[in-house]
Amino acid sequence: MDFFNTEDKCKAAIAQQRWGEGNAVCPYCGGTHTHMCKDGRYICKDCQRKFSVTVGTIFENTKISLRKWFLVMYKVASTKKGVSSHQLARDIKVTQKTAWFILHKVRGLYGITDEIELDGEVEMDEMYLGGRETNKHDSKRTAGTQGRSTKTKTPIFGMLQRDGKAVIMKVEDTKGATLMPIVGQFVKEGATTYTDELSAYNKLDENGYNHLFVNHGKREFVRCKDIHTNGIEGFWAHFKRVIFSTYHCVSKDYVQRYIDEQMYRWNTREEKSSYRFHDMFVKACKHFDYSDVLSLSTVVDTEYRTFKLKVYYAWYSHKVA
Numbered sequence: 001m002d003f004f005n006t007e008d009k010c011k012a013a014i015a016q017q018r019w020g021e022g023n024a025v026c027p028y029c030g031g032t033h034t035h036m037c038k039d040g041r042y043i044c045k046d047c048q049r050k051f052s053v054t055v056g057t058i059f060e061n062t063k064i065s066l067r068k069w070f071l072v073m074y075k076v077a078s079t080k081k082g083v084s085s086h087q088l089a090r091d092i093k094v095t096q097k098t099a100w101f102i103l104h105k106v107r108g109l110y111g112i113t114d115e116i117e118l119d120g121e122v123e124m125d126e127m128y129l130g131g132r133e134t135n136k137h138d139s140k141r142t143a144g145t146q147g148r149s150t151k152t153k154t155p156i157f158g159m160l161q162r163d164g165k166a167v168i169m170k171v172e173d174t175k176g177a178t179l180m181p182i183v184g185q186f187v188k189e190g191a192t193t194y195t196d197e198l199s200a201y202n203k204l205d206e207n208g209y210n211h212l213f214v215n216h217g218k219r220e221f222v223r224c225k226d227i228h229t230n231g232i233e234g235f236w237a238h239f240k241r242v243i244f245s246t247y248h249c250v251s252k253d254y255v256q257r258y259i260d261e262q263m264y265r266w267n268t269r270e271e272k273s274s275y276r277f278h279d280m281f282v283k284a285c286k287h288f289d290y291s292d293v294l295s296l297s298t299v300v301d302t303e304y305r306t307f308k309l310k311v312y313y314a315w316y317s318h319k320v321a
């Protein structure tokens, strides 16, 4: 709050991050013959269009002050358990709806990166979020939802390298056909994998992994001293505490965003909050989403649009996958 205490300082930081010491780059024609006008916006001499420093970033067209955005990023970067929209609304004096919107934009910055590769000793496990039928009134219960049914519960799959990073994601179901391609994408062949006895993991051996498992069904939790999934189960325990204590309940559609947030915290747990803030800030400055792409239909220059579409498709196909 002391460092970014004016809008101008926030804008200067964004400009520095985007263009360094050079001229502002026009988002419409890519030209660099630009200069700043009196109102703080930029004008491009090549195409005569005006643009602001926030165009194409997470802050584009925002009505909230940049100081508040920066504060939210810092809060998300520095707390262990996350921030609820109700708490944030009180802290930065906006409505709960606005706070919810900002938080989701900020959470959208995380996402799973393809660069993550797990190796060595990797624990895998699945958990189910929500829909505990025993807590509901008889009239509201859904039939056939015991055990691993996904009618009312959201299955989440996790892979965690001991002393390393984790990849966690919402999945359609926990069948082998669903899980094996995900394992193939993120876990290096030849790694040693630890799981429970779920049959979905039967093919790990065939797929080139060393596979060891414990039989939870037989109340066996540690076999020999290293064969267990206590690491990933610790992650689940923390995740559930965060969901119930900070957010109380989570809509099925947004589960992945909360997962991304906790996964990001886990994967950067050795880093300082200042590192996380900077990392988020860098991503915020080159943010894009589907609505960005749609709003570009009015832009004449096709190259910039093609670039954005390419980036969007890469991002979208990853989300779908």
Ligand SMILES: [Zn+2]
Pocket (backbone or CB within 6 Å): 026, 027, 028, 029, 030, 031, 044, 045, 046, 047, 048, 049
């Ligand atoms: Zn231009």
